[in-house]
Amino acid sequence: MAKLPTGAPTLADVAERAGVSRQTVSNAVNNPDLLRPDTLARVQDAIEDLGYVPNRAARNLRTRASHLVGLRMNPAQEFTANAAMDRFTHSLVETSREAGYHVLLFSGEPQDPVAGYDDLLRSTAVDAFVVTDTYLGNPQAAWLRERRATFVAFGRPWDDPGATHPWVDVDGAAGTEIATRHLIERGHDRIAWIGWRKDSWIGEDRRAGWSRTLKAHGLSTTGMASRVEDTVHSGREASAVLLDEARPSAFVCASDTLAMGVLHTLAERGLHPGRDIAVVGFDDSQVAQVVQPGLTSVRQPLELVAVEVVKALEGLLGAPPVTNEGVMLTPTLAVRGSS
Amino acid sequence: MAKLPTGAPTLADVAERAGVSRQTVSNAVNNPDLLRPDTLARVQDAIEDLGYVPNRAARNLRTRASHLVGLRMNPAQEFTANAAMDRFTHSLVETSREAGYHVLLFSGEPQDPVAGYDDLLRSTAVDAFVVTDTYLGNPQAAWLRERRATFVAFGRPWDDPGATHPWVDVDGAAGTEIATRHLIERGHDRIAWIGWRKDSWIGEDRRAGWSRTLKAHGLSTTGMASRVEDTVHSGREASAVLLDEARPSAFVCASDTLAMGVLHTLAERGLHPGRDIAVVGFDDSQVAQVVQPGLTSVRQPLELVAVEVVKALEGLLGAPPVTNEGVMLTPTLAVRGSS
DNA sequence: TGCGCCTCTTGGAACGATCCAGGGCGAGTG
């Protein structure tokens, strides 16, 4: 009985139309060089005519691969200036597409760092993960490795320098070093730091760039640093105290959120950012871009991070079982009116 | 020959262990009430013991459903204050999860509104789409409908009121009406509008809320409106001109980006937002939240939008082929220092 | 006891692709 072409055309439909076998059509799609040119052309015509597209589910079942990459969405943070993830995600989607992968979003409670991973992993829904939430060490990395899951981390393994999984990170210290040097070049010699609490690896890294640059130029860091929570309010309070006690002429901050707090303090005191006091933030958020007079900010090369992440992913999923150690990228400085 | 349990356990493995057939295990998973309680318990124990999770690819192949929803990422817009999509995406992921779906991100050039949809659709990679980029009419809707694709739009079919696909939208006019009434209640009677060019349906909708509210209160709109591009610079220029020519005491803007432009103008002239001139934006972006003295802004209920979108999706993918016309949600006003 | 009905369970077939072993055919060689 002739099968009615109710749904999408299958390999068999194409094969029949082209007068070849299923396998030959499969080869035409996946290994074109195995076919004789004229056969290939004939099959490709049939594919074109019928509008054949391989069925993903069937292919996934047979090849045990989904060509999906899982990305966990972290809870959106309001009342901060951190929307960096959006830029990264966008670039990741774009780069993955070029490599033949799609990005699958999933979620989980922030309390449980491995929630959500397990199901996707065991149901073979994704081939790999991109792990991004590695602020406070990364239990996911150990967990995923134990389960032999394939993954690439955006963020180095702070708490375990011996970790062997591939990772990509941005050199935060290099970023604040660029920012600090920029301020020194503009003639500042009393440069304060407002960063995060000591338990944040990333925060300490960024702070290190500031302090080592000051020291390299023979400038003092004593009394010039403050470590607070990542809120505008904290940034405002910290900068007020620093202005009174240490009289800096410039601030380097661990985030745009904190930098916004500094701008608040300056406005309260009738000081003009960029003219009276220089301010540099971190992340080059939209806030930094549109606030007046423009907030100078360290910009992470998130597009490049995504490219490197996908590159590592391809290495893991493709033939060569490479164990590339890690990739470190250097941020740039977006200079605006505040400095 | 006994099969070695190399990979993940399958239905057959569970069946063997529980001493039942494959189908019975399948029923235990998908239709538990078909089994006798003691059989069910036995099977569930076996599932537990082996850590069985159904293979997604096999299930997808058989049921012709992927339980994935496609969401196209629009190009990130820098130098504006519009990061609303992130909030929506997050909520969509969360809500979809509860409904048993995951979100698949894909991309495409902004020039070609249907790029990317086709492949996913024909390779049966996704069950449905969530269409969000409907600013200038929505060719995707007609295109998807023609291909019998399942989709829900965030954004009403502006250019085709007779469209029958389900959609969810936020009543922009209601938002600007709330904003305008808020200003009137604070004693303002000269309220200006800065919005987008006339070819933006959304822009005209938001403008309508402003103008109808002024008229309802017997206030004049003449010379009080400006339509420009959605940039900070445009907002600054437009507000400068309006201040000189129409002498408004308050501004309602079609976006936070434009409102930031107004704040720039005020700062240049030594005017204080909220004290001398009131300003209201639209989107409740992070910029509105952290800028000083806080930007009053219309906040879209994006979390609710996502809930309604998923609800519509479930309606389409589940049994009842409902054709719910559309859902309209009302925004709220986040009042801050600028008004 | 015999019959029918209902509940629960079973094994074969199918979804649509790729893997694998093997076969046809023409060219090259002795």
Added chain:
DNA sequence: CACTCGCCCTGGATCGTTCCAAGAGGCGCA
């Protein structure tokens, strides 16, 4: 001419699940 070798192509088996039709068993009723 017989034989071997490579190239190209074929058909069956397979991935793990769900659909389908039918079988086994228990119970009530005549």
